[in-house]
């Protein structure tokens with residue numbers, strides 16, 4: 001069974017609803033409008049001649065479900081079939097609560113299910129917070145270790161009072177729901193969610209290897225070889241294919257949002273188990289010494305990076321003719337919101353002509369271009385010029401040893417008219433069949449050796465001093481936060 005078939009099965013039993021998701025983009029259609037009015041109308045018609053000059057007003061206040069009958073999916077993050085007698089220290093975690101097909105052989109998934117089965121609910125006390133990984137608009141992300149098992153997670157901690165105050169509760173819920181419905185090797189897994197009096201916590205797969213933007217900058221000439229670019233593009237393409245199957249148009253693809261994962265999933269060798277998955281593309285974590293390592297893979301992050309926080313917004317669930325999907329639109333049905341950086345914006349988004357899944361094939365084209373050439377194709381001097389270039393300038397390739405196939409693929413993806421864009425008719429299948437990907441064995445891609453393997457996390461640096469500083473100083477946690485065990489001095493914003 002293919003990944004997408006398996007995932008489709010999941011989708012039928014998932015529930016997702018978007019209401020009142022607050023959007024705080026600093027860029028609005030008014031901005032695009034002025035750019036378009038002052039620029040494009042005078043000179044820069046798109047090369048395919050279809051620039052309409054149409055401007056759609058953005059409603060930045062919220063989104064709602066437009067086709068509620070299509071959002072009747074139910075979400076199940078945990079299974080009730082766990083045995084209450086399972087000991088977290090038992091070796092045989094596997095196959096406990098495999099409520100997500102691709103978590104069936106995931107030790108972290110099993111470990112979490114077993115702790116839940118044993119203790120009822122997860123709490124902060126089950127984890128040791130080792131390091132603050134970063135912070136975003138609605139919370140801070142910590143590297144967290146499940147006590148007694150040694151599995152690592154990225155724990156996103158959100159202050160519920162702050163969420164309410166800043167009207168971000170729905171946004172947090174949206175993030176949780178989207179993450180919760182995903183079950184794909186190249187997308188971050190949500191292992192669990194729990195609440196304390198004060199905090200809402202998401203337990204997400206920890207991606208230890210940095211992002212693709214940083215990796216590109218470390219390359220000679222600041223661009224990847226075609227071999228490497230093909231590898232990363234292949235994994236991203238599979239992830240996008242899956243997201244579209246799940247009804248999610250990602251819209252925020254860029255190297256900064258692609259994280260590398262190569263962390264020890266669990267520190268104890270005894271948790272390494274034999275493969276039992278019948279899917280030939282499904283590979284278990286490889287056991288090395290006393291640690292289990294996932295095959296390196298790049299994982300598109302579902303939510304925007306801090307650097308683009310002011311400019312970008314949430315991924316949307318959008319209907320398209322090709323997929324039986326979810327729709328979540330801004331409150332006014334006509335309205336749209338700006339997602340992504342200017343350089344990655346598609347012409348139809350800028351023109352206000354819609355935002356179906358073809359948007360992701362455009363961003364995929366820009367992404368591949370950037371990987372191969374070290375820069376994006378339409379970047380101008382400033383955002384305004386960039387926007388004008390996206391809608392009006394024809395695609396040019398700098399000199400460089402890039403194959404005809406790669407350029408041809410990029411050309412197909414960067415068709416300004418979404419209807420003429422590669423992927424518009426048959427989605428990812430059309431793109432996978434392009435000669436650029438001829439050498440790719442899609443079924444076995446998880447077993448392919450990556451061009452560069454990030455170093456696994458060295459946990460020895462998280463000594464007692466750091467741990468005690470993290471645990472010692474609680475200024476904000478309530479009694480119930482304390483009661484779940486050692487607590488943190490969470491920093492917010």
Ligand SMILES: Nc1ncnc2c1ncn2[C@@H]1O[C@H](COP(=O)(O)OP(=O)(O)OP(=O)(O)O)[C@@H](O)[C@H]1O
Pocket residue numbers: 133134135136137138139140141154156188204205206207208259301303304305306307309
């Ligand atoms: N799964 C993860 N593995 C490793 N690091 C992560 C992971 N998730 C987030 N981070 C780190 O934490 C930072 C904050 O992530 P978070 O998701 O809270 O915010 P964001 O995506 O940057 O912005 P926003 O909250 O506005 O969507 C990221 O920039 C990244 O450095």
